[in-house]
Amino acid sequence: MSNRKIVDARGSFCPGPLMELIAAIKAAQIGDELEVLSSDKASANDIPEWIRKVKHEHLGTTEENGVWHVVVKKAK
Amino acid sequence: MKILIVGGGMGGTILANNLARRLSTELRSGKARITMLSASDRHMYQPGLLYLAVGRMTPDELYRDQRSLLEPGIEFHVDPAEEFRLDKNEVRTQGGTVHGYDVMVVATGSRPMPQEIPGLAENSEMFYTEESALKMFRSLQQFQGGRVVIAMGVPHKCPMAPLEIAFMLHDYFRNRGILDKTKIHYTYPIGRVHSLENVAKWAAPEFDRLGISYETFFNVKEVDGTTKIVKSEEGTETNYDMLITIPAHRGMEVIEKNGMGARGWIPTHRNKLNMEGRDNVFVIGDTTNIPISKAGSTAHFEAEALGENIAAMLKMGMPVREYDGKVFCFIETGNDRATYASFNYLNPPEPKAPTRAIHWFKLAYNKLYWASARGLL
């Protein structure tokens, strides 16, 4: 059963949303879904690029009032 | 009001002194009481470890007696918290004493966990503890040239340290006259050489100029000490003669054991700094789960905001300030130059070109820190 965890990285310039996701994904179980909230648009591109490299699954990105929601599934 | 501060590091000490000044009358009259619990009678200036690792500071320069840093009126016990009874507003210590509180602040910091990556602890050098920094310096002194790889895990405290150690090693090898026989290879978890875009834009050409090679999107998966190879989560690998690491951190074990936060990171309100779901428990410094730099300056600004709020809660029944995510970090860029990054939740940093003046200011701050911990700066 999957369980979705929110990684609230709004306002994070250093270490930044991707670093928050990397840390959270390590702590997650295979099959878990993580939703990163980011107020930084560049991260909306960086995160899927990293997910592809490491071969997790990108379930989608949406924007709402200047906050990007990137949903990821831990695949391995 | 009984105020209990758990942790006598950067955040806890600055907060305790800030409160003792604001509440001097209340402390004298007995209306307020400040108690601090810590795990050590010494206070370490952790940024000094970076200099210790390259032989530019000695261990004695890193420490002060914790009591000497505290305002009179603060009750101090070297007796670590063991059990947090949040529903009863009390904490039991290792020594068996039970401390009740009206308001508690947790500032127990974080710790590096090299043992979580297969092969990392046995095959690398690090500088996040006194012992490891001294060992790293001994290894460096014996090093006669070869390939030095810098690799890190996230989260870790002091996000500037990876860049700083790369630049400082470059100058160390140059001063020893072995730079021509040494290759520094820097790796970083995300798609550029630093999380701050402007810092990355400046640092990458600086690496090129100094002959430091780099590889991005590199998250350490395991280290093979026999073949001397570091493998990444991304499927790449790189060989080393000396591996220098900043491992991923966790909060303290006591936080995990008490179920206060996964991996020791306590869910904390980003502006009010209270532990989620508790209005009389606050959290500052490395052990929060707030997604900003785990740095002394973060702990410092959080402590100032919280000090003002706790004093106001006692004097007028409500807090007066919100923490705005402020962080200020120096960035050493070698032996003689430095720059800085200053930012908050809303405003990204815009680091300027490094100068000698900022480097001298950082060296001065290494001494001034003790005044800052006392709350004088």
Ligand SMILES: Cc1cc2nc3c(=O)[nH]c(=O)nc-3n(C[C@H](O)[C@H](O)[C@H](O)COP(=O)(O)OP(=O)(O)OC[C@H]3O[C@@H](n4cnc5c(N)ncnc54)[C@H](O)[C@@H]3O)c2cc1C
């Ligand atoms: C090599 C290095 C370089 C750094 N450089 C910089 C820099 O240039 N600038 C910067 O801003 N930051 C820097 N930092 C980071 C900075 O030192 C930390 O972020 C800062 O100390 C965090 O403060 P804190 O109060 O959260 O934790 P700490 O200062 O680590 O204090 C934690 C305290 O909790 C106590 N404690 C632990 N367990 C218990 C318990 N069970 N009960 C009671 N007390 C307990 C400990 O004894 C300690 O007193 C650096 C760190 C390192 C390692």
